[in-house]
Amino acid sequence: MTETTTLTGATLPDGRVRNVVLRHGTVSHISPVGIPDPRQAAIDLTGYLLLPAPAEPHLHLDRALSWEPVGSDAGGRDGAVRSWRAAPTRYDVGDLRRRARAALQVLSANGVTSVRTHVDFGVGAPLRVIEILRELREDLQRVLDLQIVAVASPGLSDRAALEAFAAGAALLGGRPHSSPDPRGETRRLLRLADRAEVDLDLHLDDQPDHRVLAVADLARLLRASGFGRQVTASHCASLGTLRPPALAKVVEAIAASRLAVVGLPSAPLTDARTGRGAHGLAPCGGPTPLRALLEAGVPLTAGGDHLRDALHTMGRGDPLEVASLLVTAGQLSVDQAYAAVSTDARRIMGLPDAGPEPGAVADLLAVRASSLAEAVLAAPSDRIVLRRGRVVSRTAMGKAAGHTRATIGRQRTRVPAGAR
Incomplete structure (x- = not known):
């Protein structure tokens, strides 16, 4: 592709139809529809x-596309975790690399150009899992950004935790609620992130219980400590109670x-047998927390x-699906929902x-x-994805363009050679 590309006749989010001129990976200018320069x-x-x-x-790329070989225990969320832990090949190098690559190709075909795993x-x-994903990040860098969050197990030594960044991780993560001392674990993770000079992204309150509000505790710790880097809390299910x-x-x-807060509207928070969340409480994710x-x-x-x-056996890797859930379950406007995923x-x-x-x-x-509104409602299959001004994926129902073809359901997708 030349350094300058014109996208002709595009409908912009505000409804105007315009030509959009791209130059050196950025948007140069927008002009009325006309005949583009033939050169x-x-x-x-x-x-x-x-x-x-x-x-x-x-x-979670390390687990992506593993449902069919692993299966799922009937015991709800806990059973699903047991199924994964019991899988004999869950960290097989070849299988992990294949699944992670295929998952990233699904995401790319759906429009995603940046992923945090x-x-x-x-x-x-x-630790080898992080190294494999680092290699994949380098291989696919023309197609998407890949940020790796090293989720340290409670009890892991500080020295071992810091090895993740030499292996390729860019952020520190953790699950403080899994520690016997959740507040102490949160303090330790803040200290480690500060020492490694990386941002922090934690799993918090991922099973709703109004008696446990780790996100509130983290907010207080941040104000008291003066921690100066970006901190993100994912899940925060207890807010819904x-x-x-x-x-x-x-x-x-x-x-x-x-x-910052990451909502996960499709997160598997309910028990498959009772339809209720942990501790018998109604599942979170309702409209009030998101809007508030x-x-x-x-x-x-x-x-x-x-x-x-x-x-989550039915995940599609489609941000338009996530945006739709934010509208229906979270009662966000369509504009707010799409902004949240973009x-x-x-x-x-x-x-x-x-x-x-x-x-x-x-x-x-x-x-x-x-x-x-139509895009979020219908999630059309016909999509063209550009990364820094370069087409990296074209997808259409029943037809495809490009070099490398992947099959996603009944939808045929081709990912350019640079994605291989």
Whole structure:
């Protein structure tokens, strides 16, 4: 592709139909529809809505696409975890590399150009997993960004935890609630992140219980410690169990701490047998927590969490599906929902702004739709994905273009040679 490319006849999010000119991986300018310069490359986007490319802020690549070989125990969430831990090949090098690559190709075909993956390591989970994903990150860097969060097991020594960054991790993660001393573990993780000079992204309150509010505790610790790096809390399920007065106080504390929150609307929080969450409480993820966080100015994004594994067997790796859940379950507007899986996700992930705006990075998703509402509702299969101004995926129902073909359900997708 030449250094300058014109996207002709694209429908912008505000409904205008324009030509969008890309130069050196960024959006140069937007102009009225006209005949493009024949000396420059052009892509006809007539009938396509042009959007900022989505970003995936919370995924577990080490488990992705493992449901069929691993299966799922009937014991709800705990049973799913047992199934994964019992899998004899869960960290087989060849299988892990194949599954992770295939999962990233699914995400790329759906429009994602940046992924943050959480990877368990420590007790029972080898450091080699991070090294494999680092190799994959380097291999696919023309197609997408891959951020690796090293989720340290409680009890892992500080020295062993810091080895993750030499192996390729860029952020530190953890599950403080799994420790006998959750507050002590949170303090330790903050200290380790500060020592390694990396951001922190923690799993907190991933099983709803109003008696356990690790996110509130973290917000207080952040204000008291003066920790200066980005801290993100994923899940935060217990917020959905609070009554409005208590919720307002916790949300105020979160906003004051500058903590970012990742909602996971498809997270497997219910027990398969009872339909209720942990401790017999109703599952979280209702509308109040999400809207309350947004209205308080808390940086909020949303992700898919699991992709066709024992914990979420039907995940599609599609940000439009996540946005739809944010509208239906979270009662966000369509604009708020799509922002949560695209521009807001990029900001929380420390990435530059992208989208059809002059000066923005040309990470773009063109989807065959006339409006954002139609795109989120129907999640059309016809998509063109650009990464820094270069087409990395074209997908269409019943037809495909490119060099390497992957089959996703009844949808045929080709990923360019650079994705291999």
